[in-house]
Amino acid sequence: MHRDLFMMSDRSEEDGDASILTATKPKTKRPPLYKVLLLNDDFTPMEFVVHVLERFFGLNHAQAFEIMLTVHKKGVAVVGVFSHEIAETKVAQVMDFARRHQHPLQCTMEKEE
Numbered sequence: 001m002h003r004d005l006f007m008m009s010d011r012s013e014e015d016g017d018a019s020i021l022t023a024t025k026p027k028t029k030r031p032p033l034y035k036v037l038l039l040n041d042d043f044t045p046m047e048f049v050v051h052v053l054e055r056f057f058g059l060n061h062a063q064a065f066e067i068m069l070t071v072h073k074k075g076v077a078v079v080g081v082f083s084h085e086i087a088e089t090k091v092a093q094v095m096d097f098a099r100r101h102q103h104p105l106q107c108t109m110e111k112e113e
């Protein structure tokens with residue numbers, strides 16, 4: 001007897017919760033992505049840039065050469081799109097590798113809108 005009454009009130013509480021859930025917009029957002037950009041300069045050898053693109057971005061030689069030429073002609077190109085942490089790592093790897101070889105190659109990242 002008592003048990004049945006308890007179950008009824010328990011269920012009506014669940015109905016209340018369900019109406020809140022359907023009326024509340026879920027606020028989970030996908031994390032933003034970041035473009036990694038390579039910038040042109042007048043001094044870094046073309047072959048070095050091609051090597052960087054193969055080594056750190058997993059591009060084959062033809063893809064790497066094509067992106068290198070785009071940067072050379074247009075001044076900048078997107079070389080890939082990654083999570084914030086991966087983009088940061090790629091930028092650091094490229095900047096460190098260029099510095100160690102005394103080339104002024106610049107690599108940056110920007111949020112994808």
Ligand code: TYC
Pocket residue numbers: 038039040041042043044045046049068069071072105106
């Ligand atoms: N402009 C350079 C040259 O003529 C080549 C180059 C390409 C440099 C791409 C940087 O991100 C770059 N040697």
